[in-house]
Amino acid sequence: MPVTRAAIARPSTLRRVMSHSARQLGTLGGLIGLCVVLWILTPHFLTVSNLVNVAQQTSINAIIAVGLTFVIISGGIDLSVGSIVAFAGVVMASLLERAVPAPVAVLAGLGAGSACGLINGALISWGRLPPFIATLGMMSVARGGALLYTEGRPISGFSDSFRWLTAGEIAWVPVPILLMGAVYLISHFILRRTPFGRYVFAIGGNEEAAVLSGVPVRPYKMLVYGASGLLSGLAAVVLTARLNSAQPIAGINYELDAIAATVIGGTSLMGGQGSVVGTLIGALIMGVLRNGLNLLGVSSFVQQLVIGAVIILAVLMDMTFKRPKR
């Protein structure tokens, strides 16, 4: 019997959405509170140029974190995103270096990222590898591939038409911010309004139940990791344009930042719960914190400490918040 919308989505989704929007209000409150404190502490925070600055700095982590949000809602994890950023970046840059037109090179970069992600997905769906293991392997394979491909050297110096991706503006808004906005709009729509989105929740909520109710679990899981790879590829495009250079050692630890943003945003590492809006707020909290601590001249050691504390706090809050309701 084919699955209807209601069969998998309705009963649990309502409650989920309710508790979720409450949770999101809390996270949003945290972000706003943070901004208010910074506004009081330093005159340099609440200026248009600084806010644009923060949004641009956040864009790379925020784009990767969308992919992780999908993966984590589906009950998995993707540790390979940082390495895929490096791999997709050097593939694209090597084409740009050979004077391939920028759009073609960008597509190749996105393709390289998606390919890595789809391989992850295939290993997990059909190879039955735990996501942690499959993506841990890919983390090393993609990094090694990037290093091998470039002999360890960065590829740099691109045309202005490519650099437009970072330096360009449409209606006063820098391109990376627009890209980030588009990614969030599209992914929010996919997650909340399409069968794909509902299947992702269903798989993460209870994979066996999803199988039994006829969700094509394997292909959809593969797509989820493919999407994560695609978004890592997009992040690579933004990063490469921003640095005017693609480094094989780029993106180290990016998976941790992206997981942090996702978790601060209220997506449960157990799967089945989460939202990209929360992730955006989570990524912004991290970006604003780092920016603010720089503006205040706080040492980098204290910065690490504060960010770690915020991650722990957010999840702690989540646990206490959810317990009475379940």
Add this chain to the structure above:
Amino acid sequence: MKLPYLSLLVANGALLLSACNRGDPAASAAGGAAGKPTIALVVKTLNNPFFIEMQRGAEEAAKKEGVNLIVQAADREVDVERQMQIIENLIERKVSALCITPSGSREIVPVVVKANRANIPVLIVDTRVDERALAAAGGKIATFIGSDNYDGGRLAGAFLVEKLGGKGNVAILEGIAGHETGDARLRGFKEAVAKAPGIKIVASQPANWERDQGFNVFQNILQANPAIHALFACNDLMALGATEAVAAAGKTGKVLVVGFDAQPEARAAIQKGAMAATVAQFPARMGAIAVQNAARLLRGETIESFSPVPIELIK
């Protein structure tokens, strides 16, 4: 709904605390409006003794010059994107001058251009900016303060040639590929060694500036080539890691290990005989000259476009 408020309170409390902790100079500075100009020093990382020394020198000079100093760095030495963010944020903070040790010679160029646009002078310390990339982007820097790493590499090479009597097998531990600093040291070393035809470079592998990788990589090199007489590591951390691998193989004193940077621990290792020599740079002096030059620039004085910091072999 108490919890959101709780989170808000705690997060902001943490922020306020850290803001209080950092002492008053940066707080009152507000872009130099309060009188004293604020100079920022952005190094690669603050968990490498080299840059901690640089910070110390800069702080002493800042006190003498009567300027405020902010020192910032990314968590990891190679994280040039994070370094870029820090510099962007300091530009927003409207510091009076920026002293930067680039984590990537080319990758730093876009943010140098941003500083130029904000009319903040940029002084480069220790690691050069790729001049072609800078020129292509239309950026400019006020000065470069640093040692000639190429000469340092030559110094190390000449020392090994002499010590080995002109023949033997030599291994090299490289830094991260594409780093101007390491590349220059490597070029200098290879050129000096090439003058002695009896000396063979049997292995040259990157250990990414890190101590644990220096240990592992050199252990592997020793496995593959037991008859190694000497090692040149492009920094002391890798050299110190390698000395442990030498000790583990029971060859202490039989493999001449030469490092670079003359960190206190490396000096101690030379005293004990675990290392043969190291090339001394003077990071504290680099930091001091950087701040002095920035202060002079802000007073309207002209400064040299290159301030060499001496280099010498410690053995």
